[in-house]
Amino acid sequence: MTRSPERIVVVGASLAGLTAAQSLRERGFSGSLTLVGDEPHLPYDRPPLSKQVLRGLYSADTTLPCPPDLRADFRLGQKATRLDLGERVVELGDGDRLPYDRLLIATGTRARPWPKPEEAGLAGVFTLRGRDDAERLGACLRARPRRVVLVGGGFIGFEVASTCRDLDIPVTLLVRDAVPLAAALGPRLGGLIGEVARERGVDLRLESEIERMEAEGGRLAAIVLKDGERIETACLVAAIGTLRNVEWLDGAGLEADADGLRCDAFCRALRADGRVAEGVFAAGDVARWPNPHDDDALVAVEHWGNARAQAETAAANMLAGDASAMRRHDHLPDFWSQQFGLTIKLVGLAEGADAFAVVHGALDERRLVAVYGRDGRTVAAAAIDSARWLPAYKAAIRERAPFPPIADALDQPRLRLQEP
Missing domain, CATH: 3.30.390.30 (FAD/NAD-linked reductase, C-terminal dimerisation domain)
Known part of the structure; x- marks a missing residue:
């Protein structure tokens, strides 16, 4: 039987990190609990940032409720810089060392930056991932730019485009692919959302990419597309994906790369040789785990529901004491979006x-x-x-039901099976 933990460190003061901390206390953990976050803010909710916050309906302070009896030491504005599995220590950017009996890695993702640093640094070029990003972009939208250019064919790009149209701001959305949202929704529904966006006034450009940005005095002035068209804009949002925050694990001996930190079905982090890293768990966007609903194919998802469910599973297993008492992470990925x-x-x-x-x-x-x-x-x-x-x-x-699973529902049309 593994000794009960006395010191638990959670790296990632996020939805997953806070959920795990709350679950640990609810399950009776009374020892030292430390949450490390690289942002200066207490854990906050991200989904409203691209919707209600940009519209001005909410402030950017979407702090999540924190129970008064959590008794956690928040180390905010501090990056974890190194993990020593042998000594069971997390090192911070200020030189502090945090020993642990159990460690939860919930460092999430960050926005993928615009690939040309000299253009990414221009005033008026934004990404949207965190609270500070939303505050900066929100201030730009309140200044009523003549046109916003969005780059990226995913949900963030379409949600921000929807927000701009709600604010009656002209918007051009550049999508590199032939169909938007195809990876998440398939070409039929992705194409439908593209049609809706155009009906709501979005200038949607498919199979379109930027050749270069033009600047005046360090501020974005225009973009030039690869087909030579020039579009004047002082506000561009690069919604071109995310990067998983695993760089601080370099040299630790864990199986961590651009695809995330690999963990087993019980949220235990794995070493590079496939063995379990004793006492180390993972949850949320950074975790890459075997999906039981897809024959244990490895998957990493950036979903609110998975972050909570995986954090709760990890917390339970951190306190289980014995592998035979651990439970499998069995969340069916789910996602939602509001736009147009x-x-x-x-x-x-x-x-x-x-x-x-x-x-x-x-x-x-x-x-x-x-x-x-x-x-x-x-x-x-x-x-x-x-x-x-x-x-x-x-x-x-x-239940792994055959496709299609339900026939003859009352309002079901005559099924026409199609290419996705």
Whole structure:
């Protein structure tokens, strides 16, 4: 039986980190609990940043509730710089050393910067990931720029585009691919969201990339596309993905790379040789874990629900004392987005699907449920303004039901199986 921990360190003062800390206390852990965060802010909620915060409906202070009895030592504005597995010590940027009996790595992700540093440093060029990013971009939008240019065909780019149109700000959205949101939603639903964006006034440019930026006095003045077109703008948002925060683990001996920190089904971090790193766990966006709903294929997801669920599982296993008492992380990935007056919800992972069917509603109504299949079974389901139907399909994904899983529902159209 492993000795009960007396000192637990959580690196990442995030949704996952705070959730784990709360779960540890709820489960009776009474020892020393330290949360390390590289931002100066207490843990806060990120989803509102690209929506309500930019619209001015919320302030950028989306601090998460913290129970008064958490009894945690928050080390904010401090980066973890090194992990010594042998000594069981985390080193901080100020030289401090934090010994631990159990360690949770929940360092998450950061926005991928614009690839040309001289352009990324121009005034008027933004990324959007954290609270400070939202405050800076929000101030720019309140100044009513003549046009905002967004780069990236993912959810953040479309959510910010939706916000700009709500504020009646002209916006151009540049997407490198032929179809937006295809990785998350597939080409049919991704294409539908692109149509909606255009109807709401977004200047959507597909298969379009920037050749260079032009500046005046250190401030963005215009962009030039690869086809030679010049677009004047003083505000550009690069929504071109994220990077997982694993650099501080270099040399620690863990299996950590650009894909994330690999962990096993019980949220235990793995060494480079595949062995369990004793006492070290991972949760949230930084973790790469075996998905039980996809034959244990390794997956890393940046979803609010997974961050909470994985943190709770990790906390339980940190206190389990024995591997036989640990529980498996069994969260079915889920995600939601609000844009252009639509609420989009997704369960499962649609990437790699080879079949698609609308099972409730219709594409032209913009109110529907669609399911995705792969190799003859249902792997994901998406809803647009029809979330009440999703629980049935969530159960079908968990049960590895054939595709399509449910036939003859009352409002189900005649199924037309299509390429995803």
